[in-house]
Amino acid sequence: MTVPIAWYMVLAAVLFSIGTVGALTRRNGITIFLSIELMLNAVNLLILSYARLLGDQAGQVIVFFVLAVAAAEAAIGLALFIAVYRLRRTIDVNRLNLLRW
Amino acid sequence: MEVAVFAIFALLSVGFAIVVVAHPHPVKSTMSMVVVLFCMAVLFALLGAPFVAAVQVLVYTGAILVLFLFVLMLLNIGRERASAGGQPAQRWVALVGAAFFAGFLGMLLWRTHGPDTLDALTPDYLSIHRLSWELFTTWLLPFELVGLLLLVAVVAAYAMARAPQPGEMTPAAQPGIVTAAAAESAEPGGETT
Numbered sequence: 001m002t003v004p005i006a007w008y009m010v011l012a013a014v015l016f017s018i019g020t021v022g023a024l025t026r027r028n029g030i031t032i033f034l035s036i037e038l039m040l041n042a043v044n045l046l047i048l049s050y051a052r053l054l055g056d057q058a059g060q061v062i063v064f065f066v067l068a069v070a071a072a073e074a075a076i077g078l079a080l081f082i083a084v085y086r087l088r089r090t091i092d093v094n095r096l097n098l099l100r101w
Numbered sequence: 102m103e104v105a106v107f108a109i110f111a112l113l114s115v116g117f118a119i120v121v122v123a124h125p126h127p128v129k130s131t132m133s134m135v136v137v138l139f140c141m142a143v144l145f146a147l148l149g150a151p152f153v154a155a156v157q158v159l160v161y162t163g164a165i166l167v168l169f170l171f172v173l174m175l176l177n178i179g180r181e182r183a184s185a186g187g188q189p190a191q192r193w194v195a196l197v198g199a200a201f202f203a204g205f206l207g208m209l210l211w212r213t214h215g216p217d218t219l220d221a222l223t224p225d226y227l228s229i230h231r232l233s234w235e236l237f238t239t240w241l242l243p244f245e246l247v248g249l250l251l252l253v254a255v256v257a258a259y260a261m262a263r264a265p266q267p268g269e270m271t272p273a274a275q276p277g278i279v280t281a282a283a284a285e286s287a288e289p290g291g292e293t294t
Contacts, residue, residue, distance in 0.1 A: 002219055003107045008148065009210035011111050015118055015137075017203035022122030024195035028181050030127050030173060034134050037165070038118055041141050044153075046210075052148045055220060057232050060150050061240050067160055068247045072254035074165045078172045079258035085176050086264070092181075 008049035015042035029081050029091040033074065040070045107147060114140035125181045131169050138162045149222045152229050 015038060022035030044063050051059020081091050088096065113136065120133040138161045145154040225231060236244060 003103055003147070005219060006211050007107065007111070008144065010207045011115070011144075013203055013206040013210055014115060016206070017199040018115070018118045018122055020202065021195050021199040024199070025192045026122065026181070028127050028178065030169060030178065031122070031130050031181070034127075034130055034169065035122055037134065037161075038121060038137065041138065041161075044157075045141060045144060045148075048145055048148045048150050048153065051150070052219065052226075055223070055226055057226060057235050058239070060153050060232055061236050063150070063153050064156065064236070065243060065247050067156060068251060071160060071165055072250055074168060075254050075258045076261075078168060079262035082172065082176065082262040091176065091178065 005049050005053050009046060012042045012046040012049070015039075015045070027092050027094050029084075029093055029096075030078075032093065033077050037070060037074065040066060103147065107144070110140040110143045110147075114144070127173050127178050127181075128170065131166055131173065134169075135162050135166055138166070149226055151227065152232060 019035045019037075019039035019042060022038065023032050026032050026035065044066055047059050047063050047066070051057065051063075084096060085091050090096075117133040117136040117140070121130045121137060124130045124133065138157060142154040142157040145151075145157060
């Protein structure tokens with residue numbers, strides 16, 4: 001018996017939502033980034049399950065691009081946090097309120 | 102057999118994903134993320150994308166998460182401290198919103214998923230030869246653009262994370278920006294300028 005493709009899709013929706021909760025509630029900048037990576041991975045799972053459903057390899061190619069963009073995002077984001085930490089000695093996003101008001 | 106593998110790794114990934122977003126210590130969050138990404142790689146392989154699964158393990162867990170760990174240890178980030186000016190309602194609002202979102206999205210995907218029985222995996226779909234052909238012919242321009250994007254990211258990351266050189270105009274030298282020393286002397290919440 002094979003796994004119905006809808007199970008993969010529901011799993012992707014659940015993981016994406018868990019990532020959303022993390023990105024909204026955590027205050028440590030790096031954990032927020034981890035949550036965003038989780039959301040990206042859930043989207044990858046969804047793309048791959050549609051590729052499997054349609055039997056089209058283009059979905060796999062797109063997943064590579066998503067992986068590359070995620071790597072670029074992680075590099076830039078972590079460099080930003082290093083720069084911010086050098087200036088403020090914290091990466092707690094509640095205390096990075098210079099531009100808030 | 103396939104159902105058992107799917108169930109085990111789906112449950113593992115959801116459980117460790119909850120640890121990722123709930124654990125107060127960022128290093129443990131990152132290590133749980135490693136487990137989540139491995140489980141996702143297994144699911145990718147189950148979906149007939151073994152090469153993507155291999156790249157996931159190599160690039161994500163091998164490079165990106167090591168970068169996360171490296172930065173965590175470089176900056177010596179510890180546990181998240183309990184609510185320093187946080188919004189108490191924030192967590193519950195986010196949880197309720199995300200639960201609605203998950204239900205809505207899950208139902209939508211459940212209803213529009215197409216046939217229950219998939220066609221069997223063909224050697225064509227599994228073939229790395231065909232995948233690379235696709236990547237380097239049909240998707241050549243996006244591929245080159247992604248390469249350019251990575252180059253830009255490397256240069257930008259270097260430019261931002263570099264320590265300011267002597268004689269250079271640093272943000273700290275400009276008025277209106279609170280530096281680390283000033284922020285430490287004015288703890289807590291006295292950071293408005």
